[in-house]
Each structure stands twice: as structure tokens, then as C-alpha cells.
Amino acid sequence: MLQPLKVLEQLKARLREAVAQLPLDRDAGHASVILELPHGLSHAPDIPGPRFLFAHSHRGDLRAGYGIAGEWRAEGPERLEVLRAKARAVTADWQHLDPDETGFSGFGMLGLAASPAPSQPGDDDLPNAIFWLPELGLASHGGQAALVLTTALPSTLDALLTRWEPLLDRVVPLLEVPAQDPLTPAHLDPGDSTPDQDAWRDLVLSALDEIEQDRVEKLVLWRRLRLQGHRRFDLIRLNAALAYLFPSCQVVNVRLHGASFVAATPERLFTQRRDRVEADALAGTACRAEDADRDAEITRDLQHCEKNLREQRVVADAVSEALTHCCSQVEPPDGPRIMQLNNAQHLWSVIRGQLHPGVDVFRLADLLHPTPATNGQPRQRAHDWLRAHEPLERGWYTGTAGIVEPDLTGELWVLLRCARIDDRVADLFAGAGIVAGSDPIAEWQETGHKLAAMSTALQFA
Numbered sequence: 271m272l273q274p275l276k277v278l279e280q281l282k283a284r285l286r287e288a289v290a291q292l293p294l295d296r297d298a299g300h301a302s303v304i305l306e307l308p309h310g311l312s313h314a315p316d317i318p319g320p321r322f323l324f325a326h327s328h329r330g331d332l333r334a335g336y337g338i339a340g341e342w343r344a345e346g347p348e349r350l351e352v353l354r355a356k357a358r359a360v361t362a363d364w365q366h367l368d369p370d371e372t373g374f375s376g377f378g379m380l381g382l383a384a385s386p387a388p389s390q391p392g393d394d395d396l397p398n399a400i401f402w403l404p405e406l407g408l409a410s411h412g413g414q415a416a417l418v419l420t421t422a423l424p425s426t427l428d429a430l431l432t433r434w435e436p437l438l439d440r441v442v443p444l445l446e447v448p449a450q451d452p453l454t455p456a457h458l459d460p461g462d463s464t465p466d467q468d469a470w471r472d473l474v475l476s477a478l479d480e481i482e483q484d485r486v487e488k489l490v491l492w493r494r495l496r497l498q499g500h501r502r503f504d505l506i507r508l509n510a511a512l513a514y515l516f517p518s519c520q521v522v523n524v525r526l527h528g529a530s531f532v533a534a535t536p537e538r539l540f541t542q543r544r545d546r547v548e549a550d551a552l553a554g555t556a557c558r559a560e561d562a563d564r565d566a567e568i569t570r571d572l573q574h575c576e577k578n579l580r581e582q583r584v585v586a587d588a589v590s591e592a593l594t595h596c597c598s599q600v601e602p603p604d605g606p607r608i609m610q611l612n613n614a615q616h617l618w619s620v621i622r623g624q625l626h627p628g629v630d631v632f633r634l635a636d637l638l639h640p641t642p643a644t645n646g647q648p649r650q651r652a653h654d655w656l657r658a659h660e661p662l663e664r665g666w667y668t669g670t671a672g673i674v675e676p677d678l679t680g681e682l683w684v685l686l687r688c689a690r691i692d693d694r695v696a697d698l699f700a701g702a703g704i705v706a707g708s709d710p711i712a713e714w715q716e717t718g719h720k721l722a723a724m725s726t727a728l729q730f731a
């Protein structure tokens with residue numbers, strides 16, 4: 271294996287050659303240089319500054335972005351249309367130079383808060399919606415990896431090398447550092463839940479009343495739990511713990527300023543590959559048991575529970591219906607089968623469709639987000655009821671985020687099992703779908719199982 275210093279020197283030499291070939295004097299657009307890395311990546315370094323990460327352990331996929339080569343923000347009901355127009359303009363004029371023939375290309379990140387309604391963001395918070403081209407990207411898949419450097423045009427050779435060489439100096443040596451072992455589990459001080467258990471019961475009862483009056487069929491309520499650590503939470507360790515505990519989930523980190531938004535989510539909003547789309551309908555939750563017989567019994571109960579099946583069917587139906595607006599053909603949902611995670615199990619179906627020409631991730635996000643899995647049904651009425659009754663802003667919890675390819679296809683994940691982490695404080699978020707027959711205590715316990723996904727991992731960070 272090449273020594274880290276050798277890798278860095280070789281990358282810098284190849285970077286200088288490649289940058290000299292970029293059309294830097296064009297007066298608009300973006301250009302990316304893609305350089306092969308000697309081996310695949312299982313984790314991505316955390317350096318100060320804006321950063322995002324999407325890592326999926328079972329798939330062996332990783333994308334990370336550092337710094338900003340371009341960012342576009344939007345809010346309000348037109349937010350996805352606005353970002354779509356920007357992304358179309360960017361990708362129409364984006365040069366890619368891949369001298370090592372890696373097959374990787376530049377990529378962007380799209381991320382959205384749960385509601386398009388503008389909020390009063392704090393300094394550390396993420397914007398309502400953002401499409402972001404990182405200055406340095408890392409991509410790894412199937413044991414192969416590449417580094418992608420992107421700039422807005424025009425630029426000059428000197429300006430780029432002055433920025434990019436120090437960036438490589440900071441990041442490349444860290445790629446060779448093995449992931450740190452988890453720390454001895456630390457005690458976390460539990461803070462308040464908002465709403466607390468009494469306010470939760472009242473909220474569930476009002477939601478049940480709304481359902482009883484036939485104004486909505488389903489409402490997804492949630493709560494925030496604040497945890498205080500005795501040491502600063504370390505994102506690399508946290509990601510490693512999440513990947514270990516939830517290898518079939520997508521680990522997501524997004525940070526623009528101080529605080530990081532972190533998730534280990536089991537739920538895709540959709541995957542778009544060329545003209546095919548696949549979306550998850552995930553709803554209906556039960557716990558896990560240590561004892562295998564008891565666990566199998568819980569699974570069987572979930573598969574036959576009329577309330578949970580109905581809750582999941584509402585989601586599958588709404589996703590199928592949304593896809594009919596952009597597909598020439600939508601296959602009936604499969605399942606529902608069971609998705610088993612370490613802390614919970616869910617009813618899950620996949621819905622597949624054949625897309626009309628010209629459909630992209632922005633259009634799909636507009637049609638699919640939010641699904642009744644995280645909002646309720648019907649969509650607008652549920653959204654309005656929740657905005658009027660929820661005690662806190664959701665922010666990016668139950669928003670969506672993912673990677674956008676230069677042809678504007680990609681994959682977005684529903685932001686669940688997540689936390690906003692700032693130094694030693696972590697705010698964890700979890701919710702539960704309320705339908706006729708839901709019980710406030712059982713739903714409170716369900717949010718507890720979901721919160722345990724992040725709180726367990728945080729103990730090792």
C-alpha cells in the first residue's frame with residue numbers, strides 16, 4: 271500500500287496537471303476534477319466548516335462533501351421549484367474532468383426542513399431548503415473511491431491551487447487514519463422531553479378527536495428529548511457507532527455552521543436511477559426482544575395487527591397515488607414485509623414505477639414529501655393541524671436529504687432517528703403515527719424505542 275505522504279504528493283501532482291486542463295476562463299458555470307483514491311473509504315473525516323455525509327454500511331456507499339462551491343437556498347411552497355430551476359442551470363453548464371477514468375462525477379446535496387413554512391432560524395440552524403455543491407467531495411462505492419474538486423467559473427490556476435492544495439493537505443492524511451474505536455459507554459444526563467408525557471397524552475387525544483371527526487385519517491406526532499453528555503460528542507465515533515448498530519440504515523450528517531444534524535434513517539423517500547423510481551412505505555412499529563421466540567412472536571403480532579396494517583396501508587396508498595403523477599406505470603406495493611432494526615421493527619413495502627421523461631429528484635421530492643409516514647393523511651390538512659398544534663418547530667426532523675447526480679437523478683432519505691448535536695448537547699427527535707385506535711401510552715413508548723437508536727449510539731461517542 272502507498273504511504274499516506276506518497277498518496278498526498280501524487281494526488282497534488284495529478285491535481286496540478288488536471289487543473290491546467292480545465293476551461294477556467296469561461297465566464298459562468300462550474301468545473302470539477304475527479305481524482306482516483308487508492309482504496310475505498312469506510313468513513314469520512316470531520317474537519318471544521320460546512321460538511322455533509324451520507325454513508326450506508328451494508329451497501330458500502332459513501333458520499334461526503336466539504337466546503338461550498340455553490341449553494342442555493344429557498345423556502346415557502348415553491349422551494350423545490352426554485353431549487354430545481356437553479357440546479358438545472360448549474361448542471362447544464364458543469365464540466366467534469368475525470369483523467370483517471372474513475373467513472374465518478376461531481377454531485378450535489380439536496381436537503382429540506384419538514385415544512386416549507388419559513389421559520390426563525392437560529393445562527394446554527396440549517397436553512398429551510400438547500401441545494402449545495404461541495405468544494406471537495408469524497409465518493410466511495412464497491413471498494414473504489416475518488417475525490418472531486420469543484421469550482422464556480424471563471425477562476426484561475428493559481429487561485430484554485432492556493433485553495434485546493436491546502437484542502438488536500440488537511441483531508442487526505444485523515445483518509446488513512448483508521449476509524450476510531452468506540453469509547454467506553456458514557457452516561458448521558460437525560461433532560462426534558464417536549465412535550466412531556468402529560469402534554470403528549472393531551473396531544474394524542476386531540477389528534478384522535480380530529481380523526482374521530484373524520485377531518486383526517488392519520489397524524490404523526492413527535493417529541494424532542496434533550497440529552498447532555500459529559501464530553502463533547504465526536505461525530506466520527508458517533509457515525510461509527512450508528513453504522514455498527516444500524517448497518518442497513520443511511521447515516522446522514524449535515525452541518526453548515528456550529529451544530530450538526532445527524533440521522534441513521536431506515537426510510538428512503540425514493541431512489542431514482544435513470545427513469546426508474548423506488549419509494550419506501552414504512553409505518554407500523556413494534557419493539558424487539560432479546561429472546562428469539564419472544565421476538566418472533568412480536569413480529570407475528572405486528573404482521574397481523576389491524577391498526578398497524580391500516581397505518582402502513584395509508585402510506586403505501588399515498589405513495590402509489592403520488593407516483594401516478596410522474597410515472598407511466600406504477601407497480602402495486604409489495605408486502606408489507608418486516609424491516610428489522612436493532613431497536614424496532616416496522617411494516618415496509620416498496621413501490622416501483624416507470625417515470626415520465628424529464629422527471630427529476632426535485633419533482634419527485636415535491637410529489638412525495640412529506641408522506642403520511644411522517645406527516646399524516648390527507649397531506650395538507652394533516653400538515654396544517656400539526657403546524658397549529660405542535661409545541662416545537664420540526665426543523666429538519668422528518669425533512670428529507672440526499673445526493674443529487676449531475677443528471678438530476680438521485681436518492682433522498684427521510685430524516686428520522688436523528689439529532690441536532692451541538693458540542694455536549696444533543697436534541698433527539700422521534701414520532702409516531704396516530705390513527706383511530708392508537709393509545710397515548712403505547713405511542714409514547716414507541717417514541718422511546720425510536721429515540722433509543724440515537725441515544726445508544728451517543729453513549730459511545
Ligand SMILES: C=C(O[C@@H]1C=C(C(=O)O)C=C[C@H]1O)C(=O)O
Binds near residue numbers: 537552
Ligand atoms: C416518525 C417516525 O417514524 C415513522 C413512523 C412510524 C410509525 O408510526 O410506526 C414508523 C416509521 C417511520 O415512518 C420517527 O422515527 O420519528
